[in-house]
Amino acid sequence: MKTITIERIDGWVRSTPLAVWGLLAAASVWVLRFNPTDRIADPTGPCLWHALTGINGPTCGGTRMFYYLIHGNLLRAAQMHLPALIGILYGGYVLVAWTGSWLFGKQLPVWKPGRWAVIGYIAFFLIWSVALRNLTIEPFAWFNIPNLDGV
Helix, strand or coil, X not given: CCECCCCCCCXXXXXXXXXXXXXXXXXHHXXXXXXCCCCCCCCCCCCHHHHHHCCCCCCCCHHHHHHHHHCCXXXXXXXXXXXXXXXXXXXXXXXXXXXXXXXXXXXXXCECCCHHHHHHHHHHHHHHHHHHHHCCCCCXXXXXXXXXXXX
């Protein structure tokens, strides 16, 4: 297992984790303000991929996954977008490790995925989000999320 060494940098770059936390907070406020699980139209509109093709695409369900994640409902979050949930959980740990090194100068071990792990994740993401989640046979039918725009 490879670990990433994070060195403390002086100056404004050092406050970058704070900016990332601010963006994450803004995204959370947006998702909480415009509940993506109801049938009320949001400012971003319906999923463009689904509107054009009639099937769930790579990003369909991502906002709903985040909504369920910040409400602590991991099962529904996994149903909405499993690969994105896996990516967010890993990214969240990396963000906590980065913030810890920024605040305390202590480094948590962070797994740095190799080339094949990244290729495998991208392949899983694409195959699952375009093909497997659109199947109507069990066990994949559970992942076929409804489009909320009434189409």
